Amino acid sequence: MGIDLPLLWALIIGFGLMMYVIMDGFDLGIGILFPFVSTREDRDTMVNTVAPVWDGNETWLAFGGAGLLAAFPLAYSVILSALYLPLVLMLAGLIWRGVAFEFRFKADEAHKPFWDKAFAWGSYIATISQGVALGAFINGFEVRERTYAGGLFDWVTPFSLFAGVGLLLAYALLGATWLVMKTEGELQRRMRELARPITLGLVVAIAIVSLWTPSAHADVAARWFSLPNLLFFAPVPVLVLLATVTLLRTLAGNSHAAPFLLALLLIFLGYTGLAISLWPNIIPPAVSIWEAAAPPQTLGFTLVGALFVIPFILVYTAWSYYVFRGKVRAGEGYH
Template identity: 65%
Template sequence: MGIDLSVIWFVIIVFATLMYIVMDGFDLGIGILFPFVRDAEERDVMVNTVAPVWDGNETWLVLGGAGLFGAFPLAYAVIIDALTIPLTLMLIGLIFRGVAFEFRFKATPSHRPFWDRAFLGGSILATFCQGVVVGAVLNGFPVHNRAFAGGPFDWLTPFTLFCGLGLVVAYALLGATWLVMKSENPLQQTMRGVSRGLVLAMLVVMAVISLWTPLAHPAIAVRWFSLPNLWYLLPVPGLTLVVALGLWRSLANPANHAGPFMLTLGLIFLGFSGLGISIWPNLIPPDISLWQAAAPPQSQGFMLVGALLIVPIILVYTFWSYYVFRGKVQPGEGYH
C-alpha cells in the first residue's frame, strides 16, 4: 500500500492549525481579558507573560495557510474567495494587536489607554473572525466548476456569528488559565474567578454548537448518531465532561497552578476533534473530499521534503523559547 500524501498533508495542516489555536489563542485571550483587569501594573504583567513568544506563535498560522495553498489548492481558492471579508478583518485585527503590543510599552502615560484599547479591540476582532471562519467551513460552500459559486456574504449567518462568540470565550479561557499558571496574587486570584465563569460559558457554547450542527446538517447528524458510529464517538462528549469537571476542581485548588491550563488545552483539543469528526473527510463541506481538493502527488511530495525539515526546527525553537522564559512573571519585570 502506497503512502497517501493527501492524508499526510491533512495531518500536517490540522497539527499546524491546532498549534496556532493553542499558542496564539492564549495570546489573544490576554487581550480579550483586559476589561477584567483595570490596574496598569497587572496589565503589564499579563502582556509580559507572552511578550517573549507571541510573535513566534503566528508561525503556525503561516505554515497552515501555506500548506493549504500548496497541498490543497482547490480548498485554498474556494475558502479565500468565500471568506475574503472575515479573513481580511482577521488580519486587520492581528495587525492592530501586534502594533499595540509593541507600542503600549513605549507610549507615554497619556497614550497608553489608546494602545490598550487597540490591543483589546484587535484581539477580539481577530478571534471573532477566526470563529466565523470555522463556522462557515462547517456550514460548507457551494462549488461549481471548481470555483466558489456563492455570494460575498454567505458566511454571515447566525451560526457563524455564534461560532465567533464561542471562540472568543475559548480564547479567553485559554488566556485566563495561562495567567493562573504564569502570575501570582492578586492577579492569579482574579483569573481563577474569571476562569470559573468562562468554564461554564465554554460548556454552554460547546453544547449549543454540538446540537446546532447536526440539526442544521443531516449528514453530520448521521455521522454522530447512526449506529455503530454513536458507540465509537460517545467517548468524545464523555471525555469533555470529565475534563471540564477536572478543570473546575483544579481552579478551586490554590496550589494547582499549571493544571487549569493543561486541562483547558484538553478541552480545546476535544472540541477541535469534534469539529473534525463532523466534516471528515471533506475539506470543502459538504461534498469535496481532501483527495478531490488535492494537488498532484508530485507537488505534495516536493513540499513534504521542506515540511519535514522545517516543522522539527519550528518545534525545537518554540520549545526552547518557552523553556527559557518559563516560570512566574513578577510586576516590574518583563521582556520588551
C-alpha cells in the same frame, strides 16, 4: 502500498492549525481579558507573560495557509474566495494588536490608555473573525465547476456569528488559565474568578454547537449517531464533561499548571469533534481531501520541505518556552 499523500498533508495542516489555536489562543485571550483588569501594573504583567514568545506563536498560522495552498490549491481558492472579508478582518486585527503590543510600552502616559484599548480591540476583532470563518466553514460552501459560487456575505449566518462568540470564550479561557499558571497574588486570584464562568459559558457554547451542527446537516447527524460510529465517538462528550468538572475543581484549589492543561484538553476535544463532523471533506459539504489535492508530484516535493521545517519550528518553540518558563512578577524581568 504507497503513502496516502493527501491524507498525510491533511494531518500536517490539521496539526498546524491546532498548534496555532493552542499557542496564539492564550495570547489573544490575554487581550480579550484586558477590559476585566483595571490596573496598569497587572496589565503590564499580563503582557509580559507572552512578550518573549507572542510573535512566534503565529508561525503556525502562516504554515497552515502555505500548506493549504501547496497541498490543496482547490480548497485554498474556494475557502479564501468565500471567506475573504472575515479573513481580511482577522489579519487587520492581528496587525493592529501587534502594533498596540509594541506601542503601549513606549507611549507616554496620555496615550497608554489608547493603546491598551487598541490591544484589546485587535484581539476581539481577530478572534471573532476567526470564529465566524470557522462557523462559515462548518456550514459549507457552494461550489460549481471547482469554483466558489456563493455570495460575498454568505458567511454571515446566525451559526457563524455564534461560532465567533464561542471562540471568544475559548481563547478567553486559555488566556485566563495561562495567567493562573504564569502569575501570582491578586492577578492570579482574579484570573481564577474569571475562568470559572468562562468555562461554564464555553461548555454551554460547545453543547449548542454540538446540537446545532447535526440538526442543520443530515450527513453530520448520520456520522455521529449511526451505529457503530455512536459507540466509537461517545467518549468525546464524556471526556468534555470530565475535563470541565476537573477544570472547575482545580480552579477552586491551588493548582497552577493544571487549569491550563485541562483547558487545552477541552479545546482539543472540541477540535476533535469538529474533525469527526467534517471528515473527510476539506471543502464542506462534499469535496474531500482527495478531490481537492494537488498532483502527487507536488504533494511529494512539498512534503519534503514540510518535514524538514516542522522539526525546526517545534525545537525553537520548545526552547523559547523553556527559557522563559516560570512565574512573571510585576516590575521584574526574566533572569
